[in-house]
Amino acid sequence: MAAQSDCGSFQLAFYELGALYFKLPQGGYAGIDKDVADELSKRTGCQFQTVLESRVRIWHQMSQQTLDMTVSGIATPEREQFARFIPYFSTRNFLLVSASLPARTHTADGFLAEKNLRVAVVKSFRHGALYDAWLARLREQHRVEEAADFDSVVRLFMAKRVDAFLALPTSLEPLRRKEMANSFVILDWAPSDVVPHGLVLSRQRVPQTSVEIMQRGIRAMHEDGTLEKIYTRYVGAEQARYLLLRAPD
Template identity: 25%
Template sequence: MTVGLLISILLSNTPVWAERPACGVNFRTSVNESPPLYFPPEAGGTPRGITIDIIEELKKRTGCEFTVTSMNRSRTAHSLQYSSIDLALLDSRNITYDKYAKFILLRPSARKFLVNLKNPPANPPSVQELMNNPKYKFILQPGSRIFFKPDEVTKLEKEKRLITMPNLPQCFKKLKDTENAVFASQGTLITYYLGDHPEFTLVDDKENVFESGAYYVPRKGIQAGIALVEKALAEIAKDGTLNKIVKKYQRVPK
């Protein structure tokens, strides 16, 4: 057998995974603790959710490893600040994270609102009406001011129209119990919760679009891995994989 033929045989039997880039990085990764982005594991099971599926795609496409911890936004900001994580996936771009880490765009994400109206009108209120009418109170969890423009936060704070709840389940309980209450977030999260709460009125913001993606803390030894992750995220968004993953976790209103 010639050397050339032997090499050809060996190459033809090389497993697909060997063709992945040599990443050599295990990223300490935070994921947003809120469904549908993340569902904690049930007894004997494994976690699931949009971010978990995206991480599985990243593993296949980059050869990198990811050690995952679910966190709220306040803890994620602290972890980015003190470099106790390498990567935060997924979240909306915001000035707090921008202080400590660099952003990788996945896709733009429209802002949406859910409103608890006792007698929903034929036409839902506009975003401008929600902001300018003092009867509307805005419910948010710590770290969620990222879904408001600075002038909106200033106005709502001055008028004492912000209600902070400790976590997402408590936000939706408060929303359900409070007439004329409003909850704002990016489209994927709002659509998911509308599936459980068709009684809420959906208000689309057609002007303000937020960037959704990942943050990373630059440190020695991970830049080559980050380049692979950035390339893979762009491919996931472009080839339709992201849309398939998001659709998998969306719920139809009851």
Template identity: 30%
Template sequence: MSPRLTTVLFASWLTLAAAQAAQREADCPPAVVGVSDLGYSSYLDGGAIRGSNIDVLDEVQKRSGCKLEVRWLPRSRLYALFFNHELQMTGAALRTPERDRYGTWLPYTYTHFELVLLNQHAGKFRSLAEFVERSNARLNITRGISYAPQVQVQLDRLQQLGRLEYVNDYSVVFRKIQAGRADGTFAPPTIHMLMQRQFGMGDKLSALTVAESPRAMVGLYVSHKVPAAALQRYADALRTIVADGTMQKLYERYLGVDTARRLFHDGTRDILDALPPPR
């Protein structure tokens, strides 16, 4: 092959590669992802943002080829920015009708909210309703969390009884429990396990499952303003993360094998069925 032909072919390859890169960016422009204080899902470690949700976003970026910029925000502000189209994506979200108006929900894992109480208040409550009726313990929970309707009914009852207070984040919740100004909270293992470790309260608290809070799916919300091609890439990336077992391994890293297995005890078929089909 002559040097001239080699030069022409190399120039053509560069042109094609540049065109393909430009097309990828047009299909999947850089996106800003909002995350907040959610225990092992997303937390600040010095100046770094860490957690299972951050690891998932890293995998989505690698597998989709789409650039994601993660931004730390207060939970109460995150959805205000998402609804105002200032964020293209949110991490670790339960599905709600309000959020569906602004974005497409892509599930990738499970959560299970538990009633977490100081040991002296941790009776054998099978439901939140029993806790409301048979205890005087006070709960603190955070603003910006969406609860199942049957859970919210009981939380509203607690608030009317003066036994529930909303605060800004889970760090405040556990500081108040530690200081004796609250007796417990309502949170998933991803949150309360990290908080118990950080506050040295692992032997002082008990976590109870309650009837009103069955296992639920958690996902990313992708703004309706994001191109359809990018949405599909995100969905395809999440599908592979769930299907190849990466998601469960990430949870095992943060929560331990036993807790992760309880969350994924009957497989991931409902998550895979809820994602857009691959193309």
């Protein structure tokens, strides 16, 4: 593995989202993204100067080339113009709908047919091919509420300003433990979706040699079971296996 001087020091932005990154009751932060970054730094010598930001500001800064890197991002053709991606887990979204909605709304077409129903999402998030196409149709009808972060999305739902919202498995477990657990039904409309999430590295600010060092580090963490151990720590063994990359980069 490369020595510290081979990699460099980079500003890395975290964002709060479920088991990926969350504030501890006693102070400080924990989560999958933090542990992955900490382990990667230890293995490669890459130094990360971390900050906490909203996802909207992160993507703006990445697109403007004013931020070096961030975590658990989804590649799109637009984003690949300014960033490189190193996947370290894959997952898919679930739709959580109000438990009071009738069964006829539990399909994509059924929800669309009820013109009064609305959904909340985090601004700038991508959700996979099926959900993004469905959301595009809802946006045409002005039925999508966009919030700055996932906690704000949940608050919109609890305030009954929307009837549904999207969540990753890494966010489901914390929701199940809250008082709101009986207020929603979980729908899995895209069981075949595989949405890789990875480190997002500025094409302009992070040298290719550093990208390759981090790629090797992530690959080694996958191969020796370190990633699975990190996932298990936060979401349990069953979900951890589900998060594992099917074909490591």
